[in-house]
Amino acid sequence: MDLNIKEIQKLAQEYGCLNEITAENPNKIFVKAILQRKVLDYVRGFSHELHNLIESQKITRGPLTLESDIVSKASELLKLINFFSVTRAGTDEVTDASMIKIRQQVYGILGNRGFNNIIDDDGNMRMHDFIALVSNELNKMMNHYRKINDPNRKEQVDSMAPKLVQDIYKLFWFRINVQEPKTECELFENNMINPNLMKGSWNEDEIDKLRVDICYFPLVGRNLNSSDAKIFTLAKVFPRYISDSNEPNEEKDE
Incomplete structure (x- = not known):
């Protein structure tokens, strides 16, 4: 595999990373972390493309848009129930509970089967068109940063x-809405390293000398900013040493 060092350096700069990447020392573990973050951001950002395609009527509503349609209709129903609860006299526990249950069941279904293969009218199965589109664009984007010379290996990687x-999509679009209260990410x-919230490679006795250089998978949990926070998945981070000469003037620690 050949790395496009210049483009990866630009990407690292875009993320504000300070760890060094050079042709002589490509720092492949760090590069892997940067590319993982890029993949995450790229795929999550591409979710807006489906909405744009629907709104511009470039695709016809049907099997391709079912996930988006279900989310839209569920959101509309929840808004109506909430509006009903504040514009009709009376008190009950069923109304609030129904809003939670509807959200959990709808997003639970989508989290299990959303964007799975489509079953056509003739019974044949094929890859979901949107997944095929995003996968193709993702592979093209990744080829901008690295070149896999072995055709068999490239085919294997692309097929993933x-x-x-x-x-x-199932995690960040659907499953985060199943829990009550909702899951947060x-x-x-640039935060100081906190082993209670993050995982990575470092020596315990050097933690006070380290900051996050890039976070390539988010912290996932509930009530993250409260004293009773529940952590489901620690953030994955790549650290860097603190240097007075390159630290920003304003602290970003929370």
Whole structure:
């Protein structure tokens, strides 16, 4: 595999990273972390493309848009129930409970089967069109930063994209809405290393000398900013040493 060092350096700069990447010392573990963050941001950002395609009527509503349609209708129903609860006299526990249950059941279904293969009218199965689109664009984007010379290896790596894209959408679009209260995600930037919230590679006796250089998977949990926070998944981070000469003037620690 050949790395496009210049483009990766630009990407690292975009993320504000200070760890060095050079042709002589490509720092492959760090590069892997940067590219993982880029993949996550790229796929999550591409979710807006489906909405744009629907709004511009470039695609016809049907099997391709079912996930988006279900989310839209569920959101509309929840808004109506909430409006009903504040514009009709009376008190009950059923109304509030129904809003939670509807959200949990709808997003639970989508989290299990959303963006899975489509079953056509003739009974044949095919990859979801949107997953195929995003996977293809993701592979093209990644080829901008690295070149896999072995054709068999390239085919193997490219074939992993659809499952990766599905997993990202199922987690960040659907499953985060199943829990009550809703699951939260947080990406750290320039924070001091906190082993209670993050995982990575460092020596315990050097933690007070380290900051987050890049966070390539978010902290996932509930009530993250409260004293009774529940952590489901620690953030994955790549650290850097603190240097007085390159620290920003304003602290970003929370």
